[in-house]
Amino acid sequence: MSHKxxxxxxxxxxxxxxxxxxxxxxxxxxxxxLFELTDAILEMRGVHSLAELSCATVxxxxxxxxxxxxxxxxxxxxxxxxLYLKHLPxxxxxxxxxxxxxxxxxxxxxLAERSYQHQPSLLPGRRPVTLGHGYSTIAWVPEAQxxxxxxxxxxxxxxxxxxxRKASQQLERVCRYLLQRPITVxxxxxxxxxxxxxxxxxxxxxxxRLRTNLCLEGPPRPYPGRGAHPKHGLKFxxxxxxxxxxxxxxxxxEDVEFGPIRxxxxxxxxxxQALDCPMTVAQIERPQAPATRRKPKxxxxxxxxxxxxxxxxxxxxxxxxxxxxxxxxxxxxHWSLPMLATPEQGERWSTLMPFITWELWLARAxxxxxxxxxxxxxxxxxxGRVCQGLPLIxxxxxxxxxxxxPRGNSPGWPxxxxxxxxxxxxxxxxxxxxxxxxxxxxxxxxxxx
Numbered sequence: 001m002s003h004k005x006x007x008x009x010x011x012x013x014x015x016x017x018x019x020x021x022x023x024x025x026x027x028x029x030x031x032x033x034l035f036e037l038t039d040a041i042l043e044m045r046g047v048h049s050l051a052e053l054s055c056a057t058v059x060x061x062x063x064x065x066x067x068x069x070x071x072x073x074x075x076x077x078x079x080x081x082x083l084y085l086k087h088l089p090x091x092x093x094x095x096x097x098x099x100x101x102x103x104x105x106x107x108x109x110x111l112a113e114r115s116y117q118h119q120p121s122l123l124p125g126r127r128p129v130t131l132g133h134g135y136s137t138i139a140w141v142p143e144a145q146x147x148x149x150x151x152x153x154x155x156x157x158x159x160x161x162x163x164x165r166k167a168s169q170q171l172e173r174v175c176r177y178l179l180q181r182p183i184t185v186x187x188x189x190x191x192x193x194x195x196x197x198x199x200x201x202x203x204x205x206x207x208x209r210l211r212t213n214l215c216l217e218g219p220p221r222p223y224p225g226r227g228a229h230p231k232h233g234l235k236f237x238x239x240x241x242x243x244x245x246x247x248x249x250x251x252x253x254e255d256v257e258f259g260p261i262r263x264x265x266x267x268x269x270x271x272x273q274a275l276d277c278p279m280t281v282a283q284i285e286r287p288q289a290p291a292t293r294r295k296p297k298x299x300x301x302x303x304x305x306x307x308x309x310x311x312x313x314x315x316x317x318x319x320x321x322x323x324x325x326x327x328x329x330x331x332x333x334h335w336s337l338p339m340l341a342t343p344e345q346g347e348r349w350s351t352l353m354p355f356i357t358w359e360l361w362l363a364r365a366x367x368x369x370x371x372x373x374x375x376x377x378x379x380x381x382x383x384g385r386v387c388q389g390l391p392l393i394x395x396x397x398x399x400x401x402x403x404x405x406p407r408g409n410s411p412g413w414p415x416x417x418x419x420x421x422x423x424x425x426x427x428x429x430x431x432x433x434x435x436x437x438x439x440x441x442x443x444x445x446x447x448x449x
Contacts (some may be wrong), residue, residue, distance in 0.1 A: 009366065016362045017397050019083070023355050024400040026079040032401040033061055033069035038352050039399065041333055042359075043391045050338035058394065061404045070338075070345045077153065077351050078173075084152050084358055085177050088140060095315065096184045096204075097149065097322040098138045098171065100163040103336050103346065105132040110422040113159045113343050115429065131427060133157070133343060135350060136166040138174055138184075139325065141318045142361070147328075147382050149321035150361055151354035156347050159428040164190060168198035175202050181306070183207065185319040193273035196304060200277050205305030207316050210281070212238050212300065216269045218245070236269055236281075238300055247283075255314070259288045263313060269302075279304050282313045328383055329353050341422075360386045366393050 020035075027034045040056035047053060054063035088094055102117035119130040134157040140150045153170045157163055167190060175182070181203050186195075188209040199206065218233035237243045247264035255261050262285040268278045284299040291297045301313050329335040335353050340346050360383050367389035371377055378385050413419075 012362070012365050013397065016359070016366065016393070019087070019358070019362055020397075021400050022083050023080060026076045026083065028074045028076060030069045030073040031075075032404070033065045034073045034075065034348075034352065035399065035401040036060060037066060037069055038356050038359075039391075039394055041352075041356060042387055042394075044334075045332070045387075047334060047337065050334075050340075053334075058391070058399065065404075070340065070348050073348050075348055075351045077155070080351070080355060081152055081173070082177055084140075084150070084354065085174075087358070087362070088178075090179075093180050094178070094182045095141045095318045096138055096152075096171075096174065096182045097141050097319045098136070098167050098184060098186050098190070099319070099322045099326075100134055100136040100157060100167070100189075101326045102130055103133045103135060104130040105339070106130065108132075108339065109424045111341070111343070112425045114425065114427050115159055116427070133346060134163060136163055136170060137322065137325075138167065138170045139322050139354075141185075141321050144318065146380060147321050147324040148361065149325040150357055151325065154350050154354050156343060156350065164192060164195045165198065168195060168202075171199055171204060172202055175204050178203075181205065183315060185316055187319065191302070193271035193277075196271060196274045196277045196279075200274075205303065205308070207312065208302050208304070209316065210238060210300035210302055212298070214238050214300075215272075216279075216281070217272055218266075218270075219268045231275060232272065233270075236266070253311075257317070258284075258286045261286050277304060280308060284313055325357065325383075329357075332384055332387060333357075357383065360390065363390055363393055 024031060024035050036059045037053060039058040040053040043056045043058055044053055050066055051063045053059060054061065054066050059066075102119045104117070104119060105111055105114060108114065114131050114133065117130050117132050117134050118128055121128050135154060136157050137151050137154045139152060142148055142150060152174055155166070155170065157166045167186075171184065183205050184207070186206060186208045188211045191208045191210045191214065195208075196206075214237075216236040216238070218236055220233050221230040223229050234245070235243055236245075245266075248267050249263075249265040251263040251265075253261060253263070264283045264285070266281045269281045270278055280303040282301045282303070284301065286295075286297055286299070289295045289297045301316055303312055333353055333356055335350065338346075338349060340349065364381050364386050367381065367386050369378055369381055369385060370389055371385070372388075375385075
């Protein structure tokens with residue numbers, strides 16, 4: 001028994017070492033400083049600035065190398081994506097979750113391409129809006145339960161893009177290298193005809209939560225015998241039960257998490273702007289839910305793609321770990337901590353976050369659970385718990401990064417050379433925001449005489 005355990009531990013050690021070596025080759029310029037920077041993130045639990053990461057024992061360079069690594073580094077996101085996909089299991093269909101979040105930069109007028117971003121607020125009366133950059137993420141959810149979520153792509157949404165367009169591009173890139181047809185889960189922001197049309201030709205099935213204010217339509221009406229063939233069908237308003245026709249299927253079952261539920265299923269519903277993309281829509285009624293915004297009594301989900309498996313609506317709960325990862329990245333991995341000067345530096349810094357998360361996943365069986373005095377033991381370690389013991393593993397396996405080579409002192413800024421202040425940038429307003437503002441302006445402006 002001990003021999004079997006030893007062989008598994010050796011295999012896990014070798015897999016982690018090979019992964020770190022392969023990722024090191026994908027960092028390219030300034031890869032030594034970038035790699036040591038990722039190890040410093042895992043070692044330093046609480047820091048107040050990016051420069052404090054240079055105080056970690058695994059970072060053998062000066063504090064200025066932290067900023068130089070993000071300025072000179074060119075990590076290959078596409079190469080890292082192919083590396084991550086090699087560690088997906090060969091059997092079974094992978095579950096992918098997609099979402100986007102905001103990196104708030106309120107006091108950064110010299111940062112280019114800042115725009116209005118959605119950010120939930122717990123304060124009463126405060127609008128859920130911030131200034132900064134938006135980042136879109138598509139991740140693999142490896143377990144049916146737990147908080148593990150392994151990002152495949154974590155990229156900035158450029159000012160000319162939208163979250164829907166960026167997510168469809170990322171899904172296309174991931175499907176290009178997958179051997180199995182994935183099942184993807186999405187929040188209600190992606191319940192629109194644009195996303196459905198943009199991903200219609202991709203080899204991926206989609207489960208999307210529908211907004212309750214949507215108006216769908218059924219199959220085309222029968223041909224009356226003359227004129228053009230009808231394209232549209234009867235309206236199906238999610239908020240108006242009078243527009244619902246009898247469901248094609250009704251199920252009543254006991255759910256482990258939500259208790260008794262009733263599921264009504266309609267086939268061949270469509271968006272008016274995406275008539276060639278039929279959907280299977282399910283209404284999940286949860287009588288014991290508190291009827292809040294986060295836990296409503298009625299939940300609308302849709303399946304788009306090949307014929308769905310039984311009880312497919314239960315797979316939507318696999319989307320929640322991506323929210324846990326956003327909190328983990330911002331809180332423990334210090335993702336939104338640095339005040340970087342350019343969007344490109346932020347993109348290079350963000351490319352390191354998926355790599356660190358995959359390291360934690362591959363090392364989860366090697367790290368012994370050592371809870372702090374106020375923590376409870378965990379039979380299944382979480383990403384945060386693996387963080388606490390991973391530096392001990394790094395001390396055993398070493399690092400592929402090369403030792404620094406001193407080059408002497410910098411000559412510094414030449415005397416008499418003037419310093420020019422940084423350029424200040426206007427806040428970028430997206431197309432959707434500009435359309436809303438123009439409609440509001442049209443309502444408030446009196447007509448010309």
